[in-house]
Amino acid sequence: MFIIKSAIIIILSIILTFFLPWYTPFIICFFTGLILSNKPGNNFLAGLVGVGLFWSVYALILDIKNGHILSSKVAQLFADSLQTQITGGVLIMVTAFLGALLGGLSAMAGAMLADNGSRKKRKAVKNSSYTLKL
Amino acid sequence: MAKKISGLLLTIALAACIFFLNKPLGSTPALGMFLSPTHGFWKSTSIKEPRSTSIEIKCLKGNATVVYDEIGVPHIFAGNEEDLMYAQGYVEAKDRLWQMEFQMYAASGRLTELVGEKALSLDRFSRRIGIVRAAENSLKEIEKDPVSKLVVESFTAGVNAYIAQLDESQLPVEYKLIGYKPEQWTPLKCALLMKYMAKDLTYYDTDIENTNALRLFGEEAYKKMYPDFPPPSIDPIIPVGTKWNFKAQDTFSSKPNILADVLYNNPHKDYYSNPNYGSNNWSVNGSKTKSGKPILCGDPHLGLNLPSIWYEIQLSCPTMNVYGVTIPGAPGVIIGHNDSIAWSVTNAERDVINNFSVEYADANKKTYKFHDNYIPFEYDVQTFKIKGKKDFIDSIKITKVGAVVYDENYDESNDKKHIATYWRAEEPSNDLLTFYYLNHAKNHSDYLAALNYYACPGQNFVYADVANNIAIRQQGNFMLRTLAGDGSFVTPLANADLAKLKSKIPSDQNPQVLNPERGFCSSANQNPVDQTYPYLTNGSYENYRNRVINNTLTEAKNYTWQDMGKLQNNNLSLLAKEVLPTLLSYLNASNDKDANKILATLKAWNYEANHEIDAPSYFYKFWNNIETVTYDELDEKNVSFRLPQPYNTANLVVNDPKFQLFDIKKTDTIETAKEVANIAFQKTVSFFKEYAKDKANSIKWQHYKNTQITHLARLDAFSLKDIPIGGYHNIVNACSDHWGPSWRMIVDFTNGKPQCYGIYPGGQSGNPGSKGFTEFVEKWSKGEYYKLHFFANKEEAIKSINQKL
Numbered sequence: 029m030f031i032i033k034s035a036i037i038i039i040l041s042i043i044l045t046f047f048l049p050w051y052t053p054f055i056i057c058f059f060t061g062l063i064l065s066n067k068p069g070n071n072f073l074a075g076l077v078g079v080g081l082f083w084s085v086y087a088l089i090l091d092i093k094n095g096h097i098l099s100s101k102v103a104q105l106f107a108d109s110l111q112t113q114i115t116g117g118v119l120i121m122v123t124a125f126l127g128a129l130l131g132g133l134s135a136m137a138g139a140m141l142a143d144n145g146s147r148k149k150r151k152a153v154k155n156s157s158y159t160l161k162l
Numbered sequence: 163m164a165k166k167i168s169g170l171l172l173t174i175a176l177a178a179c180i181f182f183l184n185k186p187l188g189s190t191p192a193l194g195m196f197l198s199p200t201h202g203f204w205k206s207t208s209i210k211e212p213r214s215t216s217i218e219i220k221c222l223k224g225n226a227t228v229v230y231d232e233i234g235v236p237h238i239f240a241g242n243e244e245d246l247m248y249a250q251g252y253v254e255a256k257d258r259l260w261q262m263e264f265q266m267y268a269a270s271g272r273l274t275e276l277v278g279e280k281a282l283s284l285d286r287f288s289r290r291i292g293i294v295r296a297a298e299n300s301l302k303e304i305e306k307d308p309v310s311k312l313v314v315e316s317f318t319a320g321v322n323a324y325i326a327q328l329d330e331s332q333l334p335v336e337y338k339l340i341g342y343k344p345e346q347w348t349p350l351k352c353a354l355l356m357k358y359m360a361k362d363l364t365y366y367d368t369d370i371e372n373t374n375a376l377r378l379f380g381e382e383a384y385k386k387m388y389p390d391f392p393p394p395s396i397d398p399i400i401p402v403g404t405k406w407n408f409k410a411q412d413t414f415s416s417k418p419n420i421l422a423d424v425l426y427n428n429p430h431k432d433y434y435s436n437p438n439y440g441s442n443n444w445s446v447n448g449s450k451t452k453s454g455k456p457i458l459c460g461d462p463h464l465g466l467n468l469p470s471i472w473y474e475i476q477l478s479c480p481t482m483n484v485y486g487v488t489i490p491g492a493p494g495v496i497i498g499h500n501d502s503i504a505w506s507v508t509n510a511e512r513d514v515i516n517n518f519s520v521e522y523a524d525a526n527k528k529t530y531k532f533h534d535n536y537i538p539f540e541y542d543v544q545t546f547k548i549k550g551k552k553d554f555i556d557s558i559k560i561t562k563v564g565a566v567v568y569d570e571n572y573d574e575s576n577d578k579k580h581i582a583t584y585w586r587a588e589e590p591s592n593d594l595l596t597f598y599y600l601n602h603a604k605n606h607s608d609y610l611a612a613l614n615y616y617a618c619p620g621q622n623f624v625y626a627d628v629a630n631n632i633a634i635r636q637q638g639n640f641m642l643r644t645l646a647g648d649g650s651f652v653t654p655l656a657n658a659d660l661a662k663l664k665s666k667i668p669s670d671q672n673p674q675v676l677n678p679e680r681g682f683c684s685s686a687n688q689n690p691v692d693q694t695y696p697y698l699t700n701g702s703y704e705n706y707r708n709r710v711i712n713n714t715l716t717e718a719k720n721y722t723w724q725d726m727g728k729l730q731n732n733n734l735s736l737l738a739k740e741v742l743p744t745l746l747s748y749l750n751a752s753n754d755k756d757a758n759k760i761l762a763t764l765k766a767w768n769y770e771a772n773h774e775i776d777a778p779s780y781f782y783k784f785w786n787n788i789e790t791v792t793y794d795e796l797d798e799k800n801v802s803f804r805l806p807q808p809y810n811t812a813n814l815v816v817n818d819p820k821f822q823l824f825d826i827k828k829t830d831t832i833e834t835a836k837e838v839a840n841i842a843f844q845k846t847v848s849f850f851k852e853y854a855k856d857k858a859n860s861i862k863w864q865h866y867k868n869t870q871i872t873h874l875a876r877l878d879a880f881s882l883k884d885i886p887i888g889g890y891h892n893i894v895n896a897c898s899d900h901w902g903p904s905w906r907m908i909v910d911f912t913n914g915k916p917q918c919y920g921i922y923p924g925g926q927s928g929n930p931g932s933k934g935f936t937e938f939v940e941k942w943s944k945g946e947y948y949k950l951h952f953f954a955n956k957e958e959a960i961k962s963i964n965q966k967l
Contacts (some may be wrong), residue, residue, distance in 0.1 A: 049201070050195045050200055050202065051180045051194065051198075051963040054176070054180060058176075083199055085196065085653040086199040086200065086204070087199040088203065090208055094931055097207070097931055097932070097933060098207045099204070101880055102203050102335075104443070104879035105339075105878075108878055109190075110909025123197045123204070126194070126197055127194075130179070130194075133176055134176055137169055137171065137176055138173075140165050140172060141166060141170060141846060159280060
């Protein structure tokens with residue numbers, strides 16, 4: 029189930045984020061959690077994988093096309109101010125991690141705010157149908 | 163319910179998180195935005211940079227075709243001049259928008275808006291000296307002339323058209339790093355760019371330092387340290403023996419210079435420009451070339467920065483076809499050639515700044531003495547927006563000559579030392595028209611007519627044309643002075659002669675020559691003329707590169723463009739050749755192994771500052787120590803001095819070794835040049851002993867000199883260091899640690915039509931994520947050139963790029 033949700037998140041992110049702000053995928057995750065609610069853990073996974081994949085794959089594509097020129101320079105920038113060694117690969121991981129974490133949490137937050145009455149009702153209906161049979 | 167509450171809390175926490183990730187914090191970018199691949203730095207790699215292809219731009223009246231060649235130079239073909247200027251603005255913004263804007267922030271004293279309080283002192287300096295006031299005065303002139311008005315407005319519209327179609331994710335990475343967006347370009351910004359360059363090329367005035375030296379050392383010593391015509395002989399721009407075909411008129415009465423009884427400080431000397439930003443240029447006629455046709459060469463020496471200060475471009479429409487380099491933000495081509503002529507510029511280095519001491523009526527400091535009255539100041543109130551802090555207000559006192567740059571609000575606490583400065587660049591002028599008319603010029607008269615618009619900074623314009631003419635003129639609005647010393651010292655504002663201050667030597671009386679007998683014209687920031695010229699030409703001159711160039715060109719026969727390339731890359735240190743033998747003869751024998759190793763290297767040296775050898779490192783450290791030891795008198799806290807030109811110090815070392823300044827104040831004995839040489843050499847040996855202890859240090863000239871090309875925002879990660887190139891100050895290949903040949907150009911008229919060879923240390927792209935950002939650097943460092951394209955029309959351009967594919 030979370031795979032379908034991940035797919036929805038990815039597709040919607042790709043369509044919408046190019047003319048909306050950078051945090052649009054997280055809003056999409058939130059609403060996915062809110063509307064298609066399930067267990068929050070399940071939603072967390074959906075957001076994690078959805079945005080995690082979207083961001084890391086897109087960053088990788090851009091980086092490879094660029095021949096790693098800019099990512100190594102930006103890594104150097106951060107390394108200079110943090111006084112450590114950072115490579116372009118680390119930047120990809122940080123990007124993926126940031127996107128994944130925020131995506132997962134957003135989806136989970138949405139799920140937690142969702143109205144679970146519907147789920148309880150479905151469960152109640154299911155149980156009641158058993159009772160009736162007895 | 164608990165779940166809902168924690169859900170709400172989580173949502174709020176996430177919203178806050180995203181909010182903070184969307185904001186820059188101090189010098190950290192908005193990390194969320196910056197790391198997102200859709201909007202952050204990753205995205206900045208996907209900006210398309212056309213190569214060997216053409217694009218169409220919709221302009222004001224019609225379309226323009228832009229053909230990008232294999233090195234990324236745009237060749238613009240338009241149907242009329244407005245569209246051409248519009249397309250130029252658009253195309254320059256496409257490659258260099260961030261640079262264009264950043265230069266504006268620097269010129270307007272607005273860097274604090276981008277980098278915070280640390281830039282406040284520099285910003286205050288920029289506004290006090292009047293770069294913006296000068297640009298505003300210039301803009302009024304630009305708008306009075308229909309040609310310049312149209313040029314600047316079309317260019318501006320093109321830049322803004324590019325900005326309008328940008329979306330946030332496509333911004334250059336520096337915008338994302340610092341956290342701001344582009345503003346609208348305006349005609350004022352074109353004027354600001356010109357005045358920013360004027361500051362770069364003239365704001366190293368030494369009135370303060372001269373006054374201190376004269377007061378402390380007396381006239382005789384002063385004349386030896388800072389002679390107007392350095393002995394034993396000079397090699398001026400205009401050949402010695404040239405007759406002046408006019409009579410000098412000086413109708414200004416001159417009050418004698420009264421020196422104040424104070425020693426001045428120059429609190430912000432480090433904001434002054436580097437007077438070494440000189441350049442070389444020369445042109446030879448057919449008598450010296452293999453083809454019998456002229457060759458013109460130019461290499462301006464400026465700070466080495468990324469994105470590069472220069473940008474190559476071809477501009478073509480039915481009324482004009484020109485190729486060369488421009489500075490992004492300035493319409494037209496600044497150095498280059500068209501079908502008929504070629505030109506290049508070097509800095510004249512003429513003094514165009516006058517400093518005056520201010521006398522206040524009373525402690526209120528609201529009025530100042532001027533002639534026999536006390537006049538109230540006008541005030542220029544400037545607001546500085548500071549990133550992360552509240553605004554700063556600076557109230558600048560304005561006098562009849564200019565602003566009081568240093569006062570009690572800006573670092574000069576001693577009332578008697580407040581100085582008002584007159585800067586020629588503030589006078590109204592329309593210098594852009596010079597480049598416009600040079601772009602259109604077909605012959606020498608056109609060239610002269612174009613030059614007549616040029617006011618500040620003074621430049622030496624060298625010229626060559628298809629009809630085998632060569633010429634050079636030092637052009638600018640220079641003050642008319644004949645009284646020795648005039649303009650070189652701080653004098654009382656109360657005595658200032660406004661008419662003389664604002665006077666101008668008529669352009670046809672400026673130093674110039676057409677088709678000199680010797681077959682070449684050249685300039686390398688030396689004295690423009692000898693003592694026979696009837697006006698004062700005080701300035702900041704050297705006497706090495708000019709002699710190497712002129713000696714070579716005098717001997718030159720059957721030269722090709724490759725021979726010219728060799729001359730532009732010439733690493734001979736004439737300073738070393740002329741002073742080292744004497745210095746070595748002064749040295750006492752030593753048993754120290756290290757000392758003898760250095761001595762052996764220096765003795766075996768052929769005086770060429772090549773990057774792969776050690777000798778230049780030893781020599782220049784030795785020479786630096788000679789200057790430090792000799793001029794211990796100049797090392798005073800809160801009193802500014804200027805170092806004498808190496809040529810003068812070298813002359814004293816060789817020909818006047820008992821000169822009083824060789825004596826070291828601290829010691830009881832009286833030192834001469836011989837003792838100084840030994841002390842300096844000892845210091846040099848000790849230095850290199852220490853230096854060698856760190857295995858990371860190398861004595862090779864390349865590493866010791868460490869030529870760097872620095873990103874404009876001073877980001878190491880976007881800069882280059884340790885470039886393998888030789889040369890140095892006072893060498894034709896004037897490549898120092900942070901400045902050097904920012905463009906090298908050779909225009910060869912061999913085949914009738916000019917063929918341009920050129921290169922600069924950078925690339926057409928202003929995007930640090932692009933290969934094009936530093937594409938040319940390696941070739942430049944090797945002294946090589948690109949053969950550049952000058953197409954007659956767009957069909958020829960398109961055919962050429964298709965052939966290459």
